[in-house]
Amino acid sequence: MTQKINLTLQRKAILDVIQQSDDHPSAADIIERLRLRGFNFAYGTVYNSLRYLTEVELIRELKLNESVSRYDARIEEHQHIVCKNCGKVEEIMIELPKAWIDEIVKQTRYQISDPHIVMEGMCEACSSGK
Amino acid sequence: MTQKINLTLQRKAILDVIQQSDDHPSAADIIERLRLRGFNFAYGTVYNSLRYLTEVELIRELKLNESVSRYDARIEEHQHIVCKNCGKVEEIMIELPKAWIDEIVKQTRYQISDPHIVMEGMCEACSSGK
DNA sequence: TTTCTTGCAAAACATTTGCAAATCG
């Protein structure tokens, strides 16, 4: 079921910002970066667009143990690790052990198509500092 | 550094509710269950207590890709899988592959003391239904 | 015209905070 993707001016501008960010911007970050580029979209529009872009899978919504959602245009499979202390996020590009996933599927009976994992740890700076 | 744990009436009642729940109640769930037991604590108190109990590690705060925090009194290491569709949460009691964790530590330089993973999938009911 | 999208403001929701009163040691 291939769907037609309707990229309005607003959606395209928002997608551009996310694709050109190498951190994981929140909605507020995105709005700020849009302003720098001369766009002043309504909050509602930005949130609507983010939901749309997530639905058509051009971006991924990350809930990284914070109160805000962050957005990521990297759609290849990868995971994230968040620092418990300062919140810094790193990408984990290491492939998940297939045997482990299989075991989870067998035990929980959940289907896992695109494994999406958020891991917690303590980043180098924070763990050396204390 | 062992700390003295100060369990006031309110904190104890809240801890009891969480320990006696086998789902993962949110703050609102907890307040509701407290009411059923005849307790009417202020919102602020419940949130303060939850933060305190988390700090002294009697409970764990779970951020399961939702807008609310959930709380879990099982402190043994275990992971969670959330259904993308209906939000149902299951525990994963399968041990994490040590080699994988080691690889992550090596690559990201994050210290991982108590791995805490949130996985996404589609539960049996939701995946058979569509 | 019919449908989808935007802009704006208000609403909703979870959580935090300030402060005075109560409790504990």
Added chain:
DNA sequence: CGATTTGCAAATGTTTTGCAAGAAA
């Protein structure tokens, strides 16, 4: 007494929603 905790209400911050106007098909 001094420190901590509670209760309450107000504030905060993020996201959603209702609705009218605008754009696209």
